Every structure is written in structure tokens, then in C-alpha cells.
Amino acid sequence: METGEPARGTDPTTARGGPGADLVDVAVTPLAPERFRDVLSAESLASFERTITRGRALMDGRTLWTVNSTARGGGVAEMLRSLIGYVRGAGLDARWVVIGGDAEFFRVTKRLHNRLHGSDDGSRLGEQERAVYERRCAAEAELLAQRLGPGDVVLLHDPQTAGMIPRLLATELPVIWRAHIGLDRPNDVVRDAWHFLIPYVERAHAYVFSRPTYAWEGLDRAKVTVIAPSIDAFSPKNQAMSFTGVTAVLRAAGLAADHHHGSRAVFERLDGSVGRVQRAARVIEERALRLDAPLVTQVSRWDRLKDPLGVLAGFVEHVRADEEPHLVLAGPDVTAVDDDPEGAEVLADVEAAWRGLPRAARRRVHLALLPMEDPDENAVIVNALQRRADVVVQKSIAEGFGLTVAEAMWKGRPVVATSVGGIQDQIEDGSTGLLVAPHDLSAFGERVGDLLADPHAAERMGAAAWSRVRDLFLGPRHLGQYVDLLERVLDGRAPSPG
Numbered sequence: 362m363e364t365g366e367p368a369r370g371t372d373p374t375t376a377r378g379g380p381g382a383d384l385v386d387v388a389v390t391p392l393a394p395e396r397f398r399d400v401l402s403a404e405s406l407a408s409f410e411r412t413i414t415r416g417r418a419l420m421d422g423r424t425l426w427t428v429n430s431t432a433r434g435g436g437v438a439e440m441l442r443s444l445i446g447y448v449r450g451a452g453l454d455a456r457w458v459v460i461g462g463d464a465e466f467f468r469v470t471k472r473l474h475n476r477l478h479g480s481d482d483g484s485r486l487g488e489q490e491r492a493v494y495e496r497r498c499a500a501e502a503e504l505l506a507q508r509l510g511p512g513d514v515v516l517l518h519d520p521q522t523a524g525m526i527p528r529l530l531a532t533e534l535p536v537i538w539r540a541h542i543g544l545d546r547p548n549d550v551v552r553d554a555w556h557f558l559i560p561y562v563e564r565a566h567a568y569v570f571s572r573p574t575y576a577w578e579g580l581d582r583a584k585v586t587v588i589a590p591s592i593d594a595f596s597p598k599n600q601a602m603s604f605t606g607v608t609a610v611l612r613a614a615g616l617a618a619d620h621h622h623g624s625r626a627v628f629e630r631l632d633g634s635v636g637r638v639q640r641a642a643r644v645i646e647e648r649a650l651r652l653d654a655p656l657v658t659q660v661s662r663w664d665r666l667k668d669p670l671g672v673l674a675g676f677v678e679h680v681r682a683d684e685e686p687h688l689v690l691a692g693p694d695v696t697a698v699d700d701d702p703e704g705a706e707v708l709a710d711v712e713a714a715w716r717g718l719p720r721a722a723r724r725r726v727h728l729a730l731l732p733m734e735d736p737d738e739n740a741v742i743v744n745a746l747q748r749r750a751d752v753v754v755q756k757s758i759a760e761g762f763g764l765t766v767a768e769a770m771w772k773g774r775p776v777v778a779t780s781v782g783g784i785q786d787q788i789e790d791g792s793t794g795l796l797v798a799p800h801d802l803s804a805f806g807e808r809v810g811d812l813l814a815d816p817h818a819a820e821r822m823g824a825a826a827w828s829r830v831r832d833l834f835l836g837p838r839h840l841g842q843y844v845d846l847l848e849r850v851l852d853g854r855a856p857s858p859g
Contacts, residue, residue, distance in 0.1 A: 409840075640738060659755060
């Protein structure tokens, strides 16, 4: 896919950096920064306008190249699409390219990904894995180097791209590496992944992490910048929805007792075109969910670290049933996710636990498998589910950042979540949400029950949550921090690579 502009240097459709190398341009729709005028405070809007002015002056005649390993699926790709869209909408030249890779390369990078999360697969990463990794990264870096122009800046994302750094530094252009995953308390498995990657990463001009505690041991602290991720307030997942719009989407998706497909189940796609909800979720339930039932919702992957079994147990055992609240556990339809066998296993465990509940409890719990064929359709269903909820929960056992929390807060929902990873940065306990220990089911259920029992307090908390996201977790703050970093790198205040 082309970005709509002629690429400089070698034609990406024919160039090769080596056997099997491939570098694909991702089409990005320019997004108008002016849309934030109706969202930001006066102070934040003025700061954003200064960011755009500084960015234009700083990047005049330069191109910012953003490089990762996938254009779809997951929060990173979703975030890049919107951030790069705003950069392009502001009149700056920004390109997004995705590296290729064979099964052998991605087996190595998947192992690195898991190890950075602290998960041990029982075998070490040795010289054979390093050779596979370096061969692919060198080929992709060669291809990119042929396209770079004088003064350009390269921003690489995550373990898949770290091995490109040595070749790109030979161009004498600034190279920044960004990590989107991390652990507050790294173990030896995490350090093993660091050991594998540090010979490449340490040479970059700057490193970006999502939290201070995620910065790796052994890296030059003077080169470290902390930039928290952000959500796009205007994407299908977060755009404003009326009550009738929410109702229409839920009906069309089969997530309301009245399942008829109304003509109003339409939404605006990120590129400005009109989409329609045409696919229904697959719902495991005793009885369809009424639109007036009190509702608790968690939306996440079917992943043990998201603890859907804990949510189920905490809800059934510790949330008061006086008003007969319902729970929706929503995640992707596992039949549409071929590369995640664990997702199907986790769903099977959750379904077995659901079937083992007393019938009175079982009829108040709904397992929703959301359609995945159209990412924007999936996103607007998530949007409607979160807006429909009286309380949104995120009971993760571990979390990198967990932007699903900020997404719910942006919708004015009170959130009960666990005090892990970046969730702690999003929620101020007691004011913009409630935090509980990861394994404390009793406290989890009590906090949810308290919010259900006091809708006025829940509404106040939701309003405070919306303000916090507006001030801290939208694109303008994110882009401003990147402009700050680019200024430091380009004027030489960041240390030179080793």
C-alpha cells in the first residue's frame, strides 16, 4: 500500500535489501488537528498549537520514518495510525513502513516478546537465533537506508526492529528506538531478553519507554525518555455516541434483547467514510441482555493475564445481586484469531466456569465473542459496550499499559481495575477510578458493588476520569513529548550513540 506520495529513493515495490526482505508502506489518512478545538482545555489547545508550530519548523525538509512489524491488530498499530495521521494532517512529512519477516524470524521475535513479559519458554536464545534475527534485520535496514534522505529521522518500534539500528546508524541520521512493553519487576527471563537486544538498542540516539520502571538496566539513562501512550478521541472505538446510537449498535451486534438491525447502526470510520454494523457477536448466554439491566463490563483479549476467570468469580461471589446486575465479558471471536490457540483455551475455561454456575447467576453473565472481520466495526461495538456499562472493569494480573482503561474513562465510565503496570498511571485511586490488588476478589466485588449502589458517585467519578484522559492521555500530549524528544536529538543534546 502506498501512502499517496511518491517515495524517495528506491521503489519499495521492487527493491530488496536481501533475500526475502520486504518493506511495505502503510496508507495513513491525514487527520485534521483542528478537531481537538472542541475537546481540549484552552491551555492544552494553546500548547498543542505551539507543538504544531515547533514540529513544522523542526521537521522542515525532513521526513519522519516510523517502522514496526505490523499495520493491523493490537494497540500499537492502532495508536500509530492516529498519531501519524495527525502529524500528516499538520503538514509534516511522516511515513509508516512495516518490515517483513519469515516464520523463523517471527518465532524468534515472539520468544523475545514473551520473555520481555517475563514468560519463560524453557530454552535459551542462542547464536542460531541471533543469526536468524540479524540476517532479517540487516536486510530490512538496508532496504530502508536506500529510501532515507538528508536530515530524516527514524523511529523504530519494539524488539522486531532493534536489530536494524547498527545499519541505520551508518547513514549518520538520528535513530530512536521505542519499547511498548515492560515489567515493573523484571526477572531473569526478562533480563535474558535484554541481554539479547542491548547490543543493538544501546547504540540508538534515544530510547523511549512507557513508564520509568520499564527502562532497561544497562542502558544509558541520559538517553531514556518516558512517553506514555495515548488514545484517539475520534476513532470508532472512542468517538462520541448518542444513546440511540449506542442502542442501535448493540441491537445490530446482537448484544441487546431486541436484536433487530436498525438503520441507525452507522458510524464514522477513521478516514471519514461511513460504516455500518453488519455482523453480530457470538454470545454465550442463558437469556439476552436487557437494555435497562445494571451492567458491569470487561473488554479484553481472552488471556489469562486479563483474568476473566477472576472477574467472573469476583462478580458472582462478591457483587451484591439486589438489583440483579449483569456482567458482560467481551473479547475477540477466537475462531477469527488463527495465531492465538491460548485464546480458545482461555475462553473454554471461562465457558466451563460459567456453565458450572447456579442458573440464577448464570443468566446474569454473558460471554460475547466480537466480530473481527472489520476492525472499525469491532471498535464501534466495543465503544457501545463501554458506554452502555454502568461500571467498566479491568482486572489484569499483569499489564504493560492497558489503554482499555483510558478508553473507558474517556467515555465517562467509572473503572475498577488492578494496581498493575500502566493502569496505576491512568487511575487516581478514589477520584478517577478505583484500584484493587490483582488477586483480591472480595475487594474487587465490593468496589464494583459500591459504584452500582451509588450512581451519583459513579457519575462524579466518571466525569473526573474523562477530564484526566483529556489532560493526559490524548494525542496532543503524546505528540508534544515527541517534538521535545526530536528537538533534543536533532540539536545534539542527546548523547551520541556508542
